[in-house]
Amino acid sequence: MNVADKKRLLREMLFARRFEERCYEAYVERKIGGFLHLYSGEEACVHGVLHAAKPGHDYVITSYRDHIHAIKCGADPRRVMAELYAKETGISRGRGGSMHIFDVANRFMGGYALVGGPFPLAAGIAKAIKMKGGDEIAICFLGDAANNQGTFHESLNMAKLWGLPVLYVCENNLYGIGTRIDRSTAVIDQYKRVSGYNIPSAQEDGQDIEKVFKAAKKAVDHVRSGKGPYFLELMTYRYRGHSMSDSNAYRSKKEERMWSERDPIIMLRDRLIEAGEMTKGDYKAMDTDVLDEIENEIIAFAEASPEPRVDELEKYVLAENDPWVYGGAR
Amino acid sequence: MAELMYWEAIRRAHDEEMANDPLVICMGEDIGVAGGTYKATNGLYDKYGPERVIDTPISENGYTGLGIGAAFLGVRPIIEIMSVNFAWLAMDQLFNSAAKVRYMSGGQLQAPVVVRSPGGTAHQLGAQHSARMEKVFMSIAGLRVVTPSNPRQAYGLIKSAVRCNDPVFINEHELMYNMKGEVPDGEYFHPLEGSELAREGSDVTLFGYNISVHWCLQAADVLARQYGISAEVVDLFALAPLDRAGIAASVRKTHRAVIVEEAEPAAGVGAEVMAIINEECFFELDAAPVRVSAANVPMPYNHKLEKAAIPNAGDVVAAVRKMFGK
Numbered sequence: 277m278n279v280a281d282k283k284r285l286l287r288e289m290l291f292a293r294r295f296e297e298r299c300y301e302a303y304v305e306r307k308i309g310g311f312l313h314l315y316s317g318e319e320a321c322v323h324g325v326l327h328a329a330k331p332g333h334d335y336v337i338t339s340y341r342d343h344i345h346a347i348k349c350g351a352d353p354r355r356v357m358a359e360l361y362a363k364e365t366g367i368s369r370g371r372g373g374s375m376h377i378f379d380v381a382n383r384f385m386g387g388y389a390l391v392g393g394p395f396p397l398a399a400g401i402a403k404a405i406k407m408k409g410g411d412e413i414a415i416c417f418l419g420d421a422a423n424n425q426g427t428f429h430e431s432l433n434m435a436k437l438w439g440l441p442v443l444y445v446c447e448n449n450l451y452g453i454g455t456r457i458d459r460s461t462a463v464i465d466q467y468k469r470v471s472g473y474n475i476p477s478a479q480e481d482g483q484d485i486e487k488v489f490k491a492a493k494k495a496v497d498h499v500r501s502g503k504g505p506y507f508l509e510l511m512t513y514r515y516r517g518h519s520m521s522d523s524n525a526y527r528s529k530k531e532e533r534m535w536s537e538r539d540p541i542i543m544l545r546d547r548l549i550e551a552g553e554m555t556k557g558d559y560k561a562m563d564t565d566v567l568d569e570i571e572n573e574i575i576a577f578a579e580a581s582p583e584p585r586v587d588e589l590e591k592y593v594l595a596e597n598d599p600w601v602y603g604g605a606r
Numbered sequence: 607m608a609e610l611m612y613w614e615a616i617r618r619a620h621d622e623e624m625a626n627d628p629l630v631i632c633m634g635e636d637i638g639v640a641g642g643t644y645k646a647t648n649g650l651y652d653k654y655g656p657e658r659v660i661d662t663p664i665s666e667n668g669y670t671g672l673g674i675g676a677a678f679l680g681v682r683p684i685i686e687i688m689s690v691n692f693a694w695l696a697m698d699q700l701f702n703s704a705a706k707v708r709y710m711s712g713g714q715l716q717a718p719v720v721v722r723s724p725g726g727t728a729h730q731l732g733a734q735h736s737a738r739m740e741k742v743f744m745s746i747a748g749l750r751v752v753t754p755s756n757p758r759q760a761y762g763l764i765k766s767a768v769r770c771n772d773p774v775f776i777n778e779h780e781l782m783y784n785m786k787g788e789v790p791d792g793e794y795f796h797p798l799e800g801s802e803l804a805r806e807g808s809d810v811t812l813f814g815y816n817i818s819v820h821w822c823l824q825a826a827d828v829l830a831r832q833y834g835i836s837a838e839v840v841d842l843f844a845l846a847p848l849d850r851a852g853i854a855a856s857v858r859k860t861h862r863a864v865i866v867e868e869a870e871p872a873a874g875v876g877a878e879v880m881a882i883i884n885e886e887c888f889f890e891l892d893a894a895p896v897r898v899s900a901a902n903v904p905m906p907y908n909h910k911l912e913k914a915a916i917p918n919a920g921d922v923v924a925a926v927r928k929m930f931g932k
């Protein structure tokens with residue numbers, strides 16, 4: 277990871293933070309409805325892992341905490357925000373919402389709202405890659421609590437059995453909604469849970485993007501070289517509640533303070549400043565630039581966009597004009 | 607036209623579609639080396655190999671989800687779930703992923719999977735192996751549901767379902783795999799929507815699907831022979847979407863309707879067809895529509911109790927006689 281990479285990733289992570297915090301404001305203003313799950317605090321995970329992969333080329337799939345994953349894959353942040361604003365210009369045309377961001381052109385295969393749902397979908401994407409003979413890999417980002425679903429075990433078993441090119445990234449933020457991991461899960465270290473499937477795995481500090489990148493590089497190389505699945509656990513923390521309807525009362529101030537001292541953005545920023553690659557003023561200018569982009573380009577686009585037409589309510593339920601529905605006759 | 611058994615027709619459809627497109631695969635429990643519980647994939651493992659004819663672990667939700675994920679990238683999986691009772695476990699992936707992904711992605715992604723599974727009551731298989739789940743599947747937006755009543759449909763519905771860009775659930779029947787019937791020698795693609803006239807009549811329409819079509823046909827024979835009642839039989843091979851126009855057209859002709867279903871009555875095919883009749887042609891009716899359904903019980907093991915729990919041709923005859931006061 278060279279200095280230019282680090283600076284770019286710093287800006288991307290800062291952008292992600294400001295984007296999510298702006299979503300928070302928009303939700304409070306009732307511009308965004310439904311459920312909203314924010315990624316603040318976990319930025320080094322997706323940015324570090326995908327820096328080691330090929331976003332836009334590799335297939336990425338995740339849960340409902342999906343805005344930043346989509347953007348890192350190449351999704352237009354204006355269209356992600358427009359989706360949250362439920363607009364026709366939204367990336368899922370206002371039909372998906374915060375939990376269902378899709379950008380198939382950039383191979384971001386979606387956010388899914390059933391905890392653990394993407395595990396087998398990722399394995400299936402990997403199966404298709406293998407059949408077609410491409411060099412892509414499937415990368416599935418899910419939280420620690422998803423590992424208590426049956427799909428976790430079913431998918432790991434099949435992925436290993438069939439040697440599928442899939443990387444499972446566990447963003448372990450220590451809480452399944454409001455229940456702390458030690459109260460829901462018999463084995464705290466998630467990477468140990470995959471040993472029963474003979475899948476190589478590792479655990480890494482998810483707040484230090486350089487460490488994430490290094491661990492992810494090893495994981496991605498393993499999967500891309502045809503050696504089958506890999507499981508990477510990243511220890512991280514979400515600053516906000518599980519969703520906007522979460523009072524966040526189950527965590528102590530002390531714990532929150534401890535994690536905020538290991539903020540992934542601040543850590544990288546300070547490292548760049550200490551190395552003389554950046555000044556505090558540079559960072560401030562970067563932040564101003566990010567805030568300006570979010571307000572003047574992204575929010576402005578979402579605000580100005582039209583809503584979907586009610587007469588198109590039933591569009592996208594089934595394929596349009598599929599001749600095989602009529603036995604190929606039409 | 608060759609006479610094939612229902613399972614042979616299904617097998618032929620698999621074979622042709624796999625030969626036609628290298629991205630067609632089939633997967634399920636015991637379908638490969640063992641050739642399938644009902645022989646529907648017999649010999650395909652040797653012909654197409656383990657990458658395309660996949661023996662899965664007993665993980666219904668997992669392998670259904672895997673098939674759906676592969677379908678996102680253009681693979682065309684035909685997934686066999688050994689018994690529809692086990693399909694409950696795959697509901698999450700089938701409903702939450704396959705049926706909804708086109709909509710919630712704003713049309714960007716589709717999941718063209720075919721899921722085949724035998725349902726129905728066979729012989730004393732008990733409460734957890736006798737489910738009739740078509741009414742559950744047909745209520746989900748984004749999922750097509752078809753149910754073949756004969757080998758020709760079984761063959762042609764798979765052919766079209768594999769090529770269709772929507773997820774299709776094919777509801778087969780445990781008792782029908784050895785049924786014989788004529789299947790066209792050339793390729794035949796059965797439509798995934800509509801209904802078929804299984805027997806023409808003028809006094810009453812008997813609506814059936816899958817195995818109940820045969821009960822309706824037997825009942826129509828008896829009604830004609832013994833009671834002078836001309837019964838039309840409409841085969842609802844497509845349960846989602848149902849053929850509103852076809853249902854209404856037959857009722858406009860006969861002015862009477864009996865819906866025959868192997869499932870329990872609540873929120874089922876009978877209820878739905880009645881609603882359609884009410885909505886489309888209520889004032890054409892000469893009598894209140896009637897449904898002949900299963901008893902609302904978990905399927906008993908005892909043979910006599912099992913027989914009493916599901917309808918038969920005699921029950922259809924009795925329902926029509928009551929309707930006509932004969």
